[in-house]
Amino acid sequence: MPYSVSTDKQHLDITLIHRYLSNSYWAKGVPLSVVEKSIEHSLCFGAYDSGGNQVGFARIITDRATFAYLSDVFVIDEKQGEGIAKLILSTIEKHPDLQGLRRTMLGTVDAHSLYQQFGFESIQQPEFLMQKKGIEAYV
Known part of the structure; x- marks a missing residue:
């Protein structure tokens, strides 16, 4: 596979990430400053083609001991269906800071x-989970 995944934040294409997320169903209109802050405080995974161009992204919000939340997973439209998301998720699964966690969660439509x-898998006991909703949209 001509793709690789790195956790080096210096290689991330923040413009690409912001453009994709600000048009996504889950982060529509997200400001660049929020994307930058979320990257700063997360364990990030960038996927790159053989030329070093970023083609995918995911981030983990975690304490690196007991809990993680997988967020902002995407592959650019023209590269979807090439196994890049699976490569990103496989890399996340093997990351040394994410071993032995009690729970990893995510949300997807x-x-x-x-x-x-x-x-x-689906939440087994959803009645145990609660949420506190903040802002509805970024725009």
Whole structure:
């Protein structure tokens, strides 16, 4: 596969990440400053083609001991279907700082079958979970 994944934040194409996220269903209109801050405080995974161009992204919000939340996973439209998301998720799964966690969570509207391949499943006891909603949209 002509793709690689790196956690080096210096290689991230922040413009590409912001453009994709600000047009996504889950972060529509997100300001660049919020994307930059979220990257600064997360464990990030960039996917790159053989020329070093970024083609995908994911980030983990974690304490690196007990809990992680997988967020902002994407592959640019023209590279979808090439196994890049699976490569990113496989790399995340093997990352040394994410071993032995009690729980890793995520939210998705349309990619359940992808995440199930990596052991994710529907919440077994949703009545135990609560949320505090903040702002509804960035725009």
